[in-house]
Amino acid sequence: MSIKKLLFMVVAFTLASAAAQAAPLRVGVEGAYPPFSWKEPDGTLKGFDIDVAYEVCKRLQRECVLVEQEWDGMIPALLSRKFDTIIASMSITEERKKKIDFTEKYYDTPPGIVAKKNAGFSQSNMAGKRLGVQRATTHQCTAEKMFPGAELVLYASQEEVFQDLASGRLDAQISDSLQASEGFLKQDMGKGFAFLGDMISDPGCQGVGAGFAVRKKDTLLRDAMSAIIKGMRDDGTYKILNDKYFEIDVYGK
Amino acid sequence: MDESDNRTFWEYLAYVSEHQSPLDFVLVWDHIDRFLWGTLLTLEITVIALILGGILSVPMAIARAYQHRWLNFPIWCFTYFFRGTPLLVQTYLVYYGLAQFDAVRESFLWDPILSSAWWCALIVFTLNTAGYTTEFLRGSIATTPSGEIEAARACGMSAWTTIRRIVLPSAFRRALPAYSNEVIFMLHSSVVLSTITLQDLLGAGRWLNGRYYLAYEGFVTAMLFYMVLVFIISRGFKFWEKHWLGHLRQREIEDEPVTLKAG
Structure with missing residues (x-):
């Protein structure tokens, strides 16, 4: 096969696949953030984010x-x-918007x-305490500020x-309050633990809720996914x- | 006048770095202290582990080389375990694995030692490097030229004196090139530290990436630091090899070929 022919085929194939709506939507998920996403022992992914991702694919009529x-x-x-796209409870912040773009929010819960x-000790008295936080x-950002x-x-x-909070290596940890309550406090591991003080308000670091990220x-x-979020709210x-996962409406105001 | 003309050179540089350069070097420079602290932690644990592991390995290597009746097999198991499994797994096993057991968490070892990532890392790194060092030191001892040992016997040295004064110094010297590899491997393996929350050199890079959602800056900077460290280490060993292994170097051939005259 000549180089020209090969090149033509490659170009034609690329164009064809770009045009086809059936091209699968590849969704980045985390799988270590229950109840939003976690991995079953058999390897399947479960959780709110995962269900939302499948619903978005369904409405886009693309394979997930x-x-x-x-x-x-x-x-x-x-x-x-x-x-x-990323559907993984990623908060919409100004700092991230320098690199990527977001849909409208699909939920918004405060950190605790x-x-x-x-x-x-209390929130005003955290000096010298070992405070655990997930990187990136x-x-x-909130913890450092x-x-x-x-x-x-x-x-x-x-x-x-x-794990390290339960084993006593940490004095405290900061994370999404809903995730902490469902994924830790309500589990066996979280016995004897509780929220320290009120939920935290830090719009500078936390942004305006979690959205789907795109390039x-x-x-x-x-825009298509933003419309889908609105559609899901409406219908x-x-x-x-x-309601499958939470007792409150996590969408927020 | 355009507002951008009022910028200081530093502001201009920061702008270029953030928007036009593929690598935001001003941001890296702003946080260079984290990389220096990271270097210090990397070196601290690597060096202490190498020293302790080195001390542990000498008696173990002697026992292995002379095939001590009781000690040979347990030490073989020890080195086989630490050389046969990845350092990352060993570290996870001690840091996350042991913490699962109530008995461990309530024991006297928990509070100052096993609850701290620093100590967990030091213990694992020490045993790991001891495993590797034992084996190549054993090889080096076992291959001591028999003539040197015969000569020592002929001079009337006892078995222990022979080991102490003839075998070990000779074995150490011949093990030096292998040991320089071990030191560099250990430095490279120390990136495991960042997976158990320690802010080592790679940890500093991952902090930077995580804080500013970057992909390259933290890693590239950490990489440059590692390269400098490896360069210094390998130059140091070159120098020592020249100094201690001088007697094993091939002599330079003289300019004039020697001609044998038929007598």
């Missing part, structure tokens, strides 16, 4: 390919086209601090943070998925 990715490599992986019941989250005196301990996944040029996909699909 879930791609698991460690959290601190999420944005680089999106930019290097390992997948087309978890420590032992009767921990003997909005909570890393609001608790500069605390000793920050960084982890690759939220599950590791909870900056993919405005079509972004009650959102409520069905929401």
Whole structure:
């Protein structure tokens, strides 16, 4: 086969696959953030984010390919086209918007601090305490800004943070309040732990809720998915998925 | 006048670095102290582990080389375990694995030692390097030229004196090139530290990437630091090899070929 012919075929194939709506939507997910996403022993992914991802694919009429990715490599992986969108509880912040683009929010819950019941310290008194946080989250930003005196301990996944909090290596941890309550406090591991003080308000670091992330040029996909979120809110699909996992409406105001 | 003309050179540089350069070097420079602290932690654990592991390995290597009746097999098991499994798995096993057991968490070892990532890492790294060092030191001892040992016997040295004064110094010297590899491998393996929350050199890079959602800057900077460290280490060993292994180097051939005259 001549080079020209080969080149032609490659170009034709690329154009054809770009045109076909049936091209699968590759979705970056984490799988270590229950109840939003977790992995069953048999390897299947479950959770609110996963259900939402499948619903989005269904409405886009595209096949869903879930791609698991460690959290601190999420944005680089999106930019290097390992997948087309991130549906993994990623908060919409100004800092991230420098690199990528977001749909409208699909849920919004505040961060909170978890420590032992009767921990003997408070949010205003965190100096010298070992504070666990997942690396590359909005909570890393909040922790550095609001608790500069605390000793920050960084982890690759939220599950590791909870493990070390339970084993006593950490004095406290900061993460999404809903995720902490469902994924830790209500589990066996979280016995004897509670939220330390009120939920935290830090719009600077936390942004305006979690959205689906896309590359900056993919405005079509972004707008289509924003419309889907609105559609799900309007026709009650959102409520069905929401009630499967949560007692409150996680969409927020 | 355009507002951009009022920028100082530093502001201009920061702008170029963030928007036009493939690598945001000003951001890296702003956080260079984290990389220096990271280097310190990397070196601290690597060096202490190498020293302790080195001390442990000498008696173990002697026992292995002379095939001690009781000790040979347990030490073989020890080195086989630490050389046969990945360092990352060993570290996870001690850091996350042991913490699962209530008995461990309530024991006297928990509070100062096993609850701290620093100690967990030091213990695992020490045993790991001891495993590797034992084996190549054993090889080096076992291959001591028999003439050197015969000469020592002929001089009336006892078995222990022979080991102490002849076998070990000779074995150490011949093990030096292999040991320089071990030191560099250990430095490379120390990236495992960042997976158990320690802010080593790679940890500093991952912190930077995580904080600013970057892909390359933290890794490239950490890589450059590692390269400098490896360069210094390998130059150091070159120098020592020249110094201690001088007697094993081939002599330079003289300019004039020697001609034998038929007598």
